[in-house]
Amino acid sequence: MSLGREKLKRSKRWVVKIGSALLTNDGQGLDLAAIARWVDQIAALKQSGIEVVLVSSGSVAEGMTRLGWSDRPQEVYKLQAAAAVGQMGLVQAYETNFRRHDTHTAQILLTHEDHSNRKRYLNAQATLRALLGMGVVPVVNENDTVVTKEIRFGDNDTLGALVANLVEADALILLTDQQGLFTADPRQDPTATLISEARTEDDALVAMAGDGGRLGRGGMATKVRAARLAARSGAVTVIASGREDNVLLRIRDAEAVGTLLVPEQSPVVARKQWIAGHLQARGNLVLDEGAVKALKERGKSLLPAGVRSVSGDFSRGEMVIISDELGRIVARGLVNYGLDDAERIIGKPSREIESILGFMGEEELVHRDNLVLA
Ligand SMILES: Nc1ncnc2c1ncn2[C@@H]1O[C@H](COP(=O)(O)OP(=O)(O)O)[C@@H](O)[C@H]1O
Numbered sequence: 001m002s003l004g005r006e007k008l009k010r011s012k013r014w015v016v017k018i019g020s021a022l023l024t025n026d027g028q029g030l031d032l033a034a035i036a037r038w039v040d041q042i043a044a045l046k047q048s049g050i051e052v053v054l055v056s057s058g059s060v061a062e063g064m065t066r067l068g069w070s071d072r073p074q075e076v077y078k079l080q081a082a083a084a085v086g087q088m089g090l091v092q093a094y095e096t097n098f099r100r101h102d103t104h105t106a107q108i109l110l111t112h113e114d115h116s117n118r119k120r121y122l123n124a125q126a127t128l129r130a131l132l133g134m135g136v137v138p139v140v141n142e143n144d145t146v147v148t149k150e151i152r153f154g155d156n157d158t159l160g161a162l163v164a165n166l167v168e169a170d171a172l173i174l175l176t177d178q179q180g181l182f183t184a185d186p187r188q189d190p191t192a193t194l195i196s197e198a199r200t201e202d203d204a205l206v207a208m209a210g211d212g213g214r215l216g217r218g219g220m221a222t223k224v225r226a227a228r229l230a231a232r233s234g235a236v237t238v239i240a241s242g243r244e245d246n247v248l249l250r251i252r253d254a255e256a257v258g259t260l261l262v263p264e265q266s267p268v269v270a271r272k273q274w275i276a277g278h279l280q281a282r283g284n285l286v287l288d289e290g291a292v293k294a295l296k297e298r299g300k301s302l303l304p305a306g307v308r309s310v311s312g313d314f315s316r317g318e319m320v321i322i323s324d325e326l327g328r329i330v331a332r333g334l335v336n337y338g339l340d341d342a343e344r345i346i347g348k349p350s351r352e353i354e355s356i357l358g359f360m361g362e363e364e365l366v367h368r369d370n371l372v373l374a
Pocket residue numbers: 018019020021022057157175176177178180181182183184185186187208209210211212213214215216217218219220221
């Protein structure tokens with residue numbers, strides 16, 4: 001068995017993306033029987049200790065069906081209207097099915113801006129993390145009502161990869177209407193063969209990957225690109241057919257199903273580079289000895305109590321350099337509080353944050369998931 005597939009067996013957090021072509025049974029309205037089967041599998045994944053964020057397309061396609069449109073309109077406002085109608089059907093289907101497993105779902109609608117704006121990024125991250133911690137399955141789609149460019153050119157493969165970055169998933173699973181990535185588009189070339197495993201960075205993949213079908217947006221081209229994006233935070237990607245029996249469970253069990261794309265770099269290195277390369281440092285935090293030890297030796301988050309002083313000019317979500325009292329750099333990380341708030345809570349136990357600031361944010365000043373040791 002390949003090393004990459006072995007890794008999947010040990011993974012703990014997945015982003016599962018279900019594409020339009022698959023979800024709507026090629027334009028026949030939502031495939032409710034298939035949704036029920038995927039939900040059963042996700043419930044089983046959760047039972048085996050894997051947290052799942054679901055990224056589901058299909059709102060435009062379902063909206064078109066509900067509104068009786070057979071052709072995808074060109075006008076953005078019509079697409080947005082269809083998405084708003086269809087999203088109701090989507091969440092209803094997931095909610096009803098997950099309820100059979102006593103599992104709550106949560107609707108998360110994101111735009112690309114939520115990823116590029118630091119504050120919104122951290123808020124989305126904190127919410128998703130909290131939901132996962134509570135055993136809820138977040139159901140994510142693009143916020144089609146407010147995006148313009150994205151609804152025309154956007155695809156949920158990219159959104160899935162950004163969500164994988166956001167929650168630091170171990171794996172991004174792209175379920176589609178083909179068995180995986182073929183050497184050429186099988187709809188055009190019947191001699192095309194399935195690629196079982198490849199390096200994410202292999203440029204040959206880009207040449208093989210073509211556009212999408214009538215309902216889907218991006219085809220394989222965006223899936224290969226999504227795999228590269230997801231690799232930035234260390235995730236492997238699997239492209240597989242959502243129509244295969246128990247496909248998610250078979251992926252978990254490291255069966256050779258679909259196409260596995262494995263990043264060249266180890267997840268840790270990718271993650272470090274991603275945080276380090278993410279932003280310029282905007283400030284400094286100086287830690288006491290105990291906090292330095294907690295970070296370095298025990299892999300802990302940084303709590304305000306262990307911070308001696310703060311300086312610079314940073315807002316929530318920005319990168320800070322974390323040093324010891326001799327000025328030696330200990331780590332870099334994304335800070336949960338802006339300078340003014342941080343100044344007021346350092347040296348204090350986290351339980352006092354609310355009374356000092358008048359609101360309760362995170363108990364950590366820098367969460368360990370957002371922290372890279374030097
Ligand atoms: N090399 C390839 N291997 C497999 N499928 C391909 C390839 N190139 C293009 N495709 C097309 O990509 C489609 C899947 O993408 P898309 O229609 O966007 O679906 P989804 O909604 O699941 O994202 C397939 O139906 C297939 O025709």
